[in-house]
Amino acid sequence: MSKSVNLRELSQRLNLSQTTVSRALNGYPEVSPSTRKRVAEMAEKLGYAPNSRARSLATGCAMAIGHVIPRSIHEMMNPIFLEFIAGAGETYSRHGYDMIITVVDDANEESAYREIASRKKADGVIIHGPAVNEHRHKLLKELNLPFVVHGRIPGAEAETSWIDMKNRRAFARATDLLLDLGHKRIALLNGLEHMDFAARRRQGFEEALAARGLAPDPALMRSADMTEPYGCDSAMEMLAMDGPPTAFLVSSMISAIGVARAVGQRGLRTGTDVSIITHDDALSFLPNSGEVPIFTCTRSSVRYAGEKAGELLLNMIADPLSAPTALHLDAELIIGQSTGPAPK
Amino acid sequence: MSKSVNLRELSQRLNLSQTTVSRALNGYPEVSPSTRKRVAEMAEKLGYAPNSRARSLATGCAMAIGHVIPRSIHEMMNPIFLEFIAGAGETYSRHGYDMIITVVDDANEESAYREIASRKKADGVIIHGPAVNEHRHKLLKELNLPFVVHGRIPGAEAETSWIDMKNRRAFARATDLLLDLGHKRIALLNGLEHMDFAARRRQGFEEALAARGLAPDPALMRSADMTEPYGCDSAMEMLAMDGPPTAFLVSSMISAIGVARAVGQRGLRTGTDVSIITHDDALSFLPNSGEVPIFTCTRSSVRYAGEKAGELLLNMIADPLSAPTALHLDAELIIGQSTGPAPK
DNA sequence: GGCGAAATCCAAAGCGGTTTGGATGACCGT
DNA sequence: ACGGTCATCCAAACCGCTTTGGATTTCGCC
Structure with a gap:
């Protein structure tokens, strides 16, 4: 009482x-x-x-960071988003900042940002899941609201602060690994390619193929929300083709699990009959560790990215005149049980 | 500008x-x-x-709901938590409320709540993942901070507002189904049983067995964080036993996917050699739908629970004198491809 | 002993809203 | 023509904190 x-x-x-x-x-x-x-x-x-309200009224800073998450995003990259949030949240609480999350219809996204700015709900925001054709950063500049991008905005790399992994490079290396193992027919199960990260991954994939004089086969390339059934269904169909792929490069552990399920259902064995490399965001509920991880993967902790993104943003807020900063994270290429030499 | x-x-x-x-x-x-x-x-x-700060200073209400999430929780039920949040967030924005999320070490959980109360950061909070031996509600009563429980607090059902699914009933029905199909050796891969929901699920399981004069076999019962490897490893071990289980009752889709992987790895077929029933929280990135869902499941949308929890809480805040309300949701039992008659 | 600097402390003015307790007219019936 | 009611609108207080600009005291030093 x-x-x-x-x-x-x-x-x-x-x-x-x-x-x-x-x-x-x-x-x-x-x-x-x-x-x-x-x-x-x-x-x-x-x-x-x-009283936090009184204090921020007096000081003029809200001591809060906003994350607006449109329905489409959290439909799409649900767990990745959460893991990022968890990382960012730790940074915020370490610095006495609050995290405020706004869930909106895609149509209301812009007004959500406007409200954050005009009602002074937050001192800055994080842009999640930048698209190839991104526009939010312009709005935020106009609103004078500091922001950090998780990912990269094509064409605005120099003028924005961002943190991203080397998607292109990671997928090129993964493809190289598969090629070195003798795989010729490699399938790409990508995320939605109107998103920047997915577009880059595809680039990496295609460049690595091209470097060996191989042309990507459109029949072996898909792009969708990274769900489990997406992985399973796609793999089922591709494995039923004439000249089925001997390897899959997958954009998410969740879909990779689906691929593995399909491989099993067709009576094949992952790692010998069919190789799988997946990107691993190091989600806590999907551990892919152990001495020899289940999946060979390109790994980059999205939670770590969240922590760092938070730090970048808090720095920007503390020192508004500082130049934009970017963090470009390498992804590890980790050999697990799901890859092996191409069969036959 | x-x-x-x-x-x-x-x-x-x-x-x-x-x-x-x-x-x-x-x-x-x-x-x-x-x-x-x-x-x-x-x-x-x-x-x-x-200005939201000025307004809430003047009116005395923060127009925000707090969610404090200790590391242990989001390690444990990551995606479920996010889905709940998404639901609650929709309710909040519909009513002009903000959602503020605090990520803390388990040790700082109490002080996080104290700060929310003393600094007036939020008008109410949601209690996530109540334990069998829960205590947070006492603190919140003392702090005079309205709250709604996602789940139930054993012994405090009457004095708190909560929303929960019928865990016991759902798992009893699922067990019944397996028994009806002739399964005798049923494994239970449960969540952490110091959590109320998992304890109830176990009860349901044991009661259904008992009703047919069967005793649960401790060797077939596990309790852990609901990860994919947990499902796979447990299933691998159990399937290698003498008198292996012919069916698995699993607490989460994620672990169930692991079980399915193990089944495949042992050269068995899900739905014929081994049956699986899982609880399905209807996570958006793990769809289990279609005409015949992959997994036979007990399904209850955790996102819907989030929406409703938000409404309950906002009602409490609007009318502080109202009596505690509880919402007790039924889980559907949905027949998918992962169950069939016991072999032999 | 006196004087300026340094050390402490305070009254009051914001911050940007909401809300109380009138003031000011317009309009009404008689 | 006049008291009374209603419809409008306003000045000022207040929410709880920070911060500016002084006031007061203490202290060192010549």
Whole structure:
């Protein structure tokens, strides 16, 4: 039943002015060590904590970061998003910031950002899942709302702060690995290619093929939401073709699991009959570790990306004049049980 | 570059007092239709939106709901949590509320709640993943912070508002189905049983067995975080036993996928050699639909639960004196491809 | 002993809204 | 023509904090 105290009551109890108490608690120098101690003790005893609304009204900063997540996104990359959020959230709480999440229809996305800006709900936002044809950054610049991109906005790399993994490179390396193992017919089960990350992965794939004089076969390339059935169904169909693929390059563990299921259903064995390489976002509920991971993968922790993105953004907010920063993460290529030499 | 206006500027532009403008915008009656219209138009034109901090300082309500999520939880039920959040988030935005998420170490969970209360960051919170031995509700009562439980707190059902599915009943029915199909050795791959939901599911399982005079075999019962490898490894081990199970009852799609993988790896066929029933939270990235779903399952949409939980909580906040409400959702039992008569 | 600097502390003015308690007219019936 | 009611609108207080600009005291030093 702890009746919460406010600054005035606290200062009255101490026979001090609100000014002094505020300064004592916020570490300003013009207050004697002894009073500071007295204040701290009384505050502790009374369980005083400054009202966050009042404080941010007075200081002008909301001490919060916004994430607006349109339905299409969280339909699409659900768990990846959450893992990112978890990382970012840790950074925020470490710095005393709140994370506010807004779930909106795609149609209301713009107005969601406008509200964040005009109502001063947050000091900055994160852009999730940039598209090949992205536009949100323009709105945010216009709104004067600091932001960091998780991913990259094609054409705006220099003028925005972002954190991304080397998608192209990772998928090129994975493709190389498969080619080195003798695979000729490699399928690509990609994410939605209107998203920047997926477009880059495809590039990497095609470039690696081209480097060996191979042309990608459209029949072996798909692009969709990265669900489990997507992986399974696609693999089933492709494995039933004449000249089926001997290897799959998959954009997500979830779909890769689907592929593995299809392989099993056709009586084949993953890693010997059919090779699979997947990208692994290091989701906590889908561990792919152990001495020899189940899936050979390109791995990059999306949670780590979240932590770093948060840091980038908080830095931008602290120092609004600083130049845009980018973090370009390498993905590890990790050999697991799901790859082997091409059969025959 | 839209310089954001505040109430005073808006009122000056209109030659009206702030009072009148505020009242006009908030729908109070003591303002003429014509001025109200004039105000609305000017506000629209200038892109005015009340500063959320100032407003909640003045009104005393934060217009925000808090979700504190300790690391252990989001390690454990990652995607389920997100899906719930998505549902709740929709409810919140429909009512103009914000959702603020706090990621904390388990050790700081209590202080996270205290801060929400003392700094007035949110008007209410949701309790996620109640344990068999739960305590958070006591803290929240003491803090006078309205809350809704996603799940149930054993022993506090009557005094708290909650939304939960009928875990016991669902798992009893699923077990019955397997028994009807002639299965005698049924394995239970449960979630962590210090969580209320998992404890109930186990109860349902055991009761259904007992009703047919069967005793549960401890060697066929496990309890852990519901990851994919957990399902696979457990199934591999159990299938290698003497007198292996002919059916698996699994607490999560993710683990069930692991079980299916194990089944395939042992050269068996799901649905004929080995039956699987899983609980399906209807996660958007793990669709289990189609005319005949892959997995036979007990299904209950956790996203719907989120929506409803949000509504319950907002109602509580709007009417603090109302009695606690509970929503007890039925889970559908849906026959898919993963079950069949016991072999032999 | 006196004077300026340094150390402490405070009153009051914001921050941007909501809300209370009137003021001002317009309109009405008689 | 006049008191009374209603419809409108406003000035000012308040929410709880930060911060500016001084006031007061203490202290070192010549």
